[in-house]
Amino acid sequence: MYARIRSLENISRSAPLPSPPIGWTRVHASRVKHPCIGNHPEENDGKGEEVEWRCSFVRPEGVWRIPSHSVLHIPSQSSVLTSHELAITSSYTATQLVEKMQKGELKSVDVVTAFCKRASVAQQLVNCLTEVMFEEAIERAKECDEVVEREGGRGKGLGKLHGLPVSLKDSFNVRGTTTTIGYIDFLSRPPATTDSNLVALLRSEGAIFYCKTNLPQTMMTADTHNNVFGRTLNPLNLGFTAGGSTGGESALIAMGGSIIGLATDIAGSCRIPALCCGLFSFKPSAGRVPFGGGVAPGRLGSPSSIAPVVGPMGRNVRDLELMLSTIITDKTWEFDESVVGVPWRKVEPVTQSLRFGLIRGHPKRPLHPPIARALHSAATRLKEHGHEIVLLDGLIPDLWDIWTLACKFFSLDPKNMPMEILKAAGEPPVPSVEKMSMGDNKWEPTLDALFDMNIAKWKVVKKFHDLIVEHQLDAVLLPGFQATAVPHDQYGEALYTALVNFLNYPSAIIPYLEANKQLDEPFFKSDVAYEPPYNAELFEGMPAHVQVMGKPMQDEELMEILKVVEEILGKNT
Template structure:
């Protein structure tokens, strides 16, 4: 066994030991878990009664705000909630392989402290009081590792301080208990690496969980977390959200503080800027998360954070909504088209002004431009981390790496100027669409397809375009793939393979109109639910 193989073996052994023995699933259940199995993790959970009735009630009956009220009004304790979510997260880990770092015992101590605080002071510690919140592996949590799926990072020391956003979560009363899996390089939509392996989709294990916040997507969807926190530079919150059937929000970059978040990339990039944001099981919880963080004056703690506090935006009775059904170079599959068309009709029936956007700037040009920005690092820093670990690149990099889209070459300072000039032109073309229809928001596909078999997601054209423009966007889960309705086959789509996979729509607003997008997301979500 090589040094690296020994490090990986020790890391996996340590992770496994963090799950209490009484929560370890028996072999007859674990034997059903396979990345090629058309197995639903929710069915396994129910069939074998893996949780108590009370644990099921706690983890399934509330959104984050509802659970907060149960705790602060004394109907549940923080410790009860923490133990229920830790147990469900342990099950999620064993069925979907979503976790990297597990620290349940420390979470129990934190929950006990919060219960004592509530009794002693007669008030909660903050808006997140007692809520178990999961975070992507890239967030530094003091005393925990941030390997980012790189074998070479296994020798790095554990974090000596928290990411700024972690400090804000704790300041507002959160309980941290788990970090979640990412792909090698965090630049693909399949969350697989050579340390922890592949994260699976809880709706069907043979489908991908998305990336790069794929562990968060699987855990939040399985309700092993009441709120999850990810990052997004090309779709890394939104792809896991649409694949796993959760809500997700990518803010305008630097609205949510990004200080001391690990990425492995070369500092100082002149290209796309990553954004941190929430994954949740309700639209209102996206709002709740952002409102809480932005009301905490994050710029006090983090120079990356913009000095723009939370703005209350009242709901509109009538929205002006553009509907972009898809780009001809990346035609959406039948389930995605059906979800968009159904949403369009529902929003018209709800009284909104809905405009079909027939002409939209080329997504091919957008994805090529985004790839050029990613390739400006002539040092190939991300690939160097892979080489330093003596490991093989994951298969998903064959389709998702910027070099596969724009070609590998040396870039110059002139290329930076040229890319910026192209971006200005492209943004103006998009602005023309907004002006023509006087849009509040645009809805469009989140991807060409639903979740798909592992390593087949393809380039994230419908998400990375909004990172390129730095526009805030959300994902609303809506309907599911149904082969009786979506029977047409194509080279991108097999109705039997994706049967039952969640479908979704993406909601897009203009730069810095984060609160408007969150408002519209809630209004649209309510309209879609009322129309079902």
């Protein structure tokens, strides 16, 4: 690692990084004492011995790059996991795993070991991890099993997440583990001495932390890429982004290396990776999930009225509910002073017809055919099942204007701290950071402007509110992005996810359908400018999605609605 830092010292911000060698680079970092998780077989001996170095995954960017392809099949074809371990990591929901471990039908040590192994495989293929805590995790799993043994499988074990391995975005602090969030400047920081508030809470419910996952430099792009850990790849197509900012998490879960993970989200960071990798995710209303005690990519104390939130990413709605209902209780506030301490409410399952608003995109970012088809198909199926659809296009405020205003809220810091952090280490911005406007000095935030920004924001919030009340909507269907995952560094604006943060509504991504050249063709429009460019061949097979937005603080009601949508969309027509 130090070698890398030195090599960066004399690089100006505008100069490109020197081409990395093919394969992998061994970087000395004496403070790292973990089982090797490098991608070269000789380091990956699985014995878990402590080593004084780590392998940084580096991917050639030039002509030596291998053709794009999916690596989803590799874990089951590799000999690393036994068939039992493959079953553990792929045949259950998190909810089922917890139940089985509480009853003693599965051992936590087996579950945790299986996910550690699969995470190791994933790391070698898509570079999704930042820190590993495999040994500690397996030790903790043994303690879990002992409790169940003492209870004879008749209790709840250590809590609602008894023995369950949970993966974490790198920005969470886990005591004893470093949190660089991909900033070279943060490499000199000592390991965390305390857990993030949410980590402490989940520990108390029996969750087991075994790895942290990669994220973009500054955490403000949809490309999980930084100068410390390199770039995370999309397991469905290595040439594509896994999304961001929580792209290490989505790549890991898609690879089966985790069953549920925790993301942050201020403009889509929990939902973008999910939609890029064909996963479910839930962005709660702000303040419901403890956010404190982590490491931020920028300056603390922002007076922005768009608050970052934490949400789960996983493989189905029920697991997201397990996670949120575990986190949000009458004890949550005790773990985090900034939480809106309202316990998860028990609401009745949906039995009546629902009314969905439908937003079909903005002219500046027209929906790629696969997404247009998914949204159309979802709305059609919901109607077929007796639910109502109310078209909101033309009624809502301009989404591009909202995005523009949101970006101002994201860059209120007169000191522009993320860029200062890069400068402090002489670290160049990664391409996706270079491309974004955050470093643009033309926008000079002032306190006076912030008053006016808030008023402009309130008007938008009121307009959406009034539409929802007027049309008696239960939820709104909209895209999470205009496309499926896209090639690296092409994601661009996140207007469809940031809208929801701007409004502070809860929303979720439900994976639905896949890009299919033939089926998508009727949704192609020759008179629009797709951004990024649409190429049916390129996107073939990539997962599509719908975003479902609920009403503020009605996270519980949205969860019930999601179950309905999941069931209907999961059924074959």
